[in-house]
Amino acid sequence: MSKEVTVIDIGIGNLASVLKALKKAGSVPKLTSDAASILAASKLIFPGVGAFGAGAAALEKFGLTEPIREAVLGKKIPILGFCMGMQLFAQRGYENGDFPGLGLLPGEVRQLDIAKCRVLPHMGWNNLDSIDGMRLFEGLPLSPHFYFVHSYHMTNLDPKVQVSYCQYGDERVTAAVQLENIYGTQFHPEKSLANGIHVLKKFVEHA
Amino acid sequence: MLKHRVLPLVLLTGYNVVKSINFSTYRTLGNPITICRIYESRGVDELVLLDIRATVERRGPSLDIIRDISGECFMPLTIGGGITDLEQVRKILRAGADKVAVNSAAVENPQLVADIAREFGSQCCVVSIDAKQTGAGQYEVYTHGGKQPTGKSPVDWAREAEALGAGEILLNSIDRDGAMQGYDIELLKSVADVVSIPVVAAGGAGEPRHFSQVFREAHVSAVAAASIYHFTSFTPMEVKQELDSCGIAVRI
Numbered sequence: 001m002s003k004e005v006t007v008i009d010i011g012i013g014n015l016a017s018v019l020k021a022l023k024k025a026g027s028v029p030k031l032t033s034d035a036a037s038i039l040a041a042s043k044l045i046f047p048g049v050g051a052f053g054a055g056a057a058a059l060e061k062f063g064l065t066e067p068i069r070e071a072v073l074g075k076k077i078p079i080l081g082f083c084m085g086m087q088l089f090a091q092r093g094y095e096n097g098d099f100p101g102l103g104l105l106p107g108e109v110r111q112l113d114i115a116k117c118r119v120l121p122h123m124g125w126n127n128l129d130s131i132d133g134m135r136l137f138e139g140l141p142l143s144p145h146f147y148f149v150h151s152y153h154m155t156n157l158d159p160k161v162q163v164s165y166c167q168y169g170d171e172r173v174t175a176a177v178q179l180e181n182i183y184g185t186q187f188h189p190e191k192s193l194a195n196g197i198h199v200l201k202k203f204v205e206h207a
Numbered sequence: 208m209l210k211h212r213v214l215p216l217v218l219l220t221g222y223n224v225v226k227s228i229n230f231s232t233y234r235t236l237g238n239p240i241t242i243c244r245i246y247e248s249r250g251v252d253e254l255v256l257l258d259i260r261a262t263v264e265r266r267g268p269s270l271d272i273i274r275d276i277s278g279e280c281f282m283p284l285t286i287g288g289g290i291t292d293l294e295q296v297r298k299i300l301r302a303g304a305d306k307v308a309v310n311s312a313a314v315e316n317p318q319l320v321a322d323i324a325r326e327f328g329s330q331c332c333v334v335s336i337d338a339k340q341t342g343a344g345q346y347e348v349y350t351h352g353g354k355q356p357t358g359k360s361p362v363d364w365a366r367e368a369e370a371l372g373a374g375e376i377l378l379n380s381i382d383r384d385g386a387m388q389g390y391d392i393e394l395l396k397s398v399a400d401v402v403s404i405p406v407v408a409a410g411g412a413g414e415p416r417h418f419s420q421v422f423r424e425a426h427v428s429a430v431a432a433a434s435i436y437h438f439t440s441f442t443p444m445e446v447k448q449e450l451d452s453c454g455i456a457v458r459i
Contacts, residue, residue, distance in 0.1 A: 016303045021281055048330040114403060119428060121330050121374055123405050125210045125252055125458040145210070145458045147283060147331040149374075168209050191283045191305060193250050 003027045003204055006041035008068070010048070010058035013084070014190075018047040023092075025200035037066035042070075044077055047190070052093030052109055052152065055084050056100060065102060072104055078181045078207040079104075080200075086177065086184030087154055095152050097128065104182055106158035112151055116170035123149045124167040126187075128175050134164055136183055136202040137176070144195045146175070146187035153186055164196035183207065189198035210458045211422055211450060212252040212429035213443050215436050216409060217242060219288070220260040222269065226437050227259065228385030230337070230353030236437055243276045251443045252458060253283040255308070255377070255431055257335070261289025261375060262311045262351050270302045277303025287335055287377075293322055308333040308377055310314025311350035314357050314364070314439035317371055329404075334368040335377040336361050338394055344438075346394055353381045365398045365406075373404060377431065380410035385434050387413025407431050415441060415449035422455050 005027045009015060015031065022045065023031040029045070032038060044062065046068075048055055057194040059065050071077045081089055090101040093109035101109070114120055123147045131137035148166075153174045157163060177184045183203060189196035217239060218225050224242050225233040236242070239256065245255055256276070258268040268288045277284055286299050287308025296307050313319050313334055323332040336354050338346045338361040348359040357364075365376050378398055380391035390411045399406040405428035408421045412432035421427055435441050447457040 014300055014303070014305060016301060017277065017305065020278065020303075023279065049330060119403055119405055122209065122403070123330070123375065124212045124428065126208065127210075127458075148209075149283075151329070164208075188283075191281065194280050196281065 005029050005043045005045050005204060006037060007031050007045045007129040008038060008045065008064065009033045010055065010062050010064065012050050012054060012058055013048045016205065017190045018045065021197060021200055022204070024196050025204050027200070027204040033062050035064060038067050038071050039075065040063065041071065041077055043204070044071065044079040046079060046081040046085035046088070048082065048088065050084055052084065052087055052095040052101070053099045054099050055088050056093065059088065059102070068102055069104065072182060076181045077179050078203070080171065080183040080203045080207070082188055082190070083150060083186060086186060087152065089182065089184055093152070105154070105161055105177060105179060105184070107154050107161065109152050109156050110154050110173050112153060112168070112173065118169050121149050121151045122168045122173060126168060127174070128164045128166050131164055133162055133180055134176060135206065136199045138162070138202065140195060140198055146185070146189070146195055148187045150186060154184070172203070181207070208456050210456050211291040213418065213446050213450070213457065214253045214255050214407065214429055214431040215246050215251055215443055216253065216336050216433040217256045218433055219256060219258045219268070219272070221258070222272065225259070226385060230315040230381050230384055231272065237378050239272055240275050244279060247280050247282070249443060250453065251282065253285065255285040256287070257308060258288025259352055263354070265289070267295045267298065268299065270298055273299060273302040273304055281404055285333055287333070287457055291319070293326055295312065296323055296327060297406050300331065306331045306333050306375070308335040310335040310337065313368070314350050314359065317367060320368055320371040320373050324374070329372045332406050333375045333377055334365070334380065336364060337379050337381050338448035339381040340391070342396070344393065349381060362397050362401055369402045375405045375407060376402060377407045377409060383411030386411055387434050387438070389413065389417045390421040392421060392424045395421060399426045405429060413439070415446050419450055419453040419455055422450065
């Protein structure tokens with residue numbers, strides 16, 4: 001089985017860390033901003049840090065919205081998004097405005113409730129409430145820790161999407177999502193030590 | 208539940224790891240790559256590297272060191288020291304850092320904080336504040352390695368930094384630096400109570416109980432320390448075990 005993974009590069013985010021972690025997880029990562037390479041990929045990774053609106057604008061600029069939709073929804077190529085990459089899977093995002101996402105998952109991206117969280121961003125190590133049925137977390141201890149840094153999360157998700165949550169103050173934060181060939185983590189696997197590498201490895205080997 | 212973070216602080220002058228007392232009398236402690244490799248093998252929560260001579264020497268932190276360290280660092284990495292413009296930030300993030308800490312240049316030009324937040328996101332913009340006590344309950348922000356008074360109070364500057372888009376405050380007590388007698392609770396609490404972004408305590412940790420005290424009394428999100436890890440046998444894990452035994456949630 002090919003261990004090559006295609007990393008979608010829309011010019012934002014810390015790709016150096018992502019590439020290093022993917023190598024550590026035993027894969028051969030290949031960067032691309034090109035529609036044809038995305039459609040020909042065996043696996044896709046969509047990293048990202050920053051604001052939803054900037055991500056949506058970059059997708060538009062690179063002309064990648066339709067190719068990614070075709071690759072994931074049409075050709076059923078497995079995709080794993082982290083942080084803002086995962087958030088862009090949603091239909092809409094409301095960070096500093098109202099922007100369309102890729103529409104891979106029926107849901108939207110909204111700010112965490114500061115009254116419930118008290119401090120934002122949600123920054124640091126948090127543990128997942130449950131990892132039942134989440135394929136990329138198989139083999140990890142119950143309630144594993146991962147590194148988060150964000151102020152927005154995916155919400156109003158369709159019940160058919162499988163979700164792992166974590167608790168932050170009185171807010172229930174969407175930490176990971178899974179629907180058929182679509183996987184997303186709000187946390188940063190590339191910054192989550194051995195647990196993060198485990199998740200990447202699962203995606204590379206089994207997704 | 209979000210855990211309280213325990214961060215080793217690695218202070219550099221160029222290519223050497225050093226430790227200061229009251230922001231002077233440096234001791235050289237070795238090679239940053241070796242020291243960071245040890246922290247990586249111990250799986251610490253995050254790593255913060257500050258080049259404390261960069262501003263006065265009018266240069267940025269070394270990109271080579273960042274590349275070497277981030278090559279084997281699968282945890283968040285914050286880099287600070289002498290950062291004055293966006294192009295530098297871009298290079299530092301490309302070299303493998305996740306956050307940048309700005310200090311002197313941000314006080315001189317607060318727009319830098321807004322620019323970093325807009326361009327790279329608040330999550331990667333740490334505002335590092337060095338404060339000195341000037342009277343009972345009175346503190347002043349100093350820049351340029353603790354040498355230059357600014358006339359600003361840490362509370363006002365932290366509020367302003369938050370409004371400009373900072374994602375985190377690293378608050379260091381110049382008086383407590385290297386003294387290992389405990390954190391400046393009053394200073395830290397005064398800032399942590401008025402901002403809604405994470406505050407990282409720095410300056411003064413000498414034994415594990417200092418960490419539990421600052422979490423309980425100053426409401427900070429994280430604790431940074433250097434001397435305790437260099438000059439005592441305590442490790443970040445032992446600090447966390449102490450915190451855990453006091454009922455303060457940490458990742459063990």
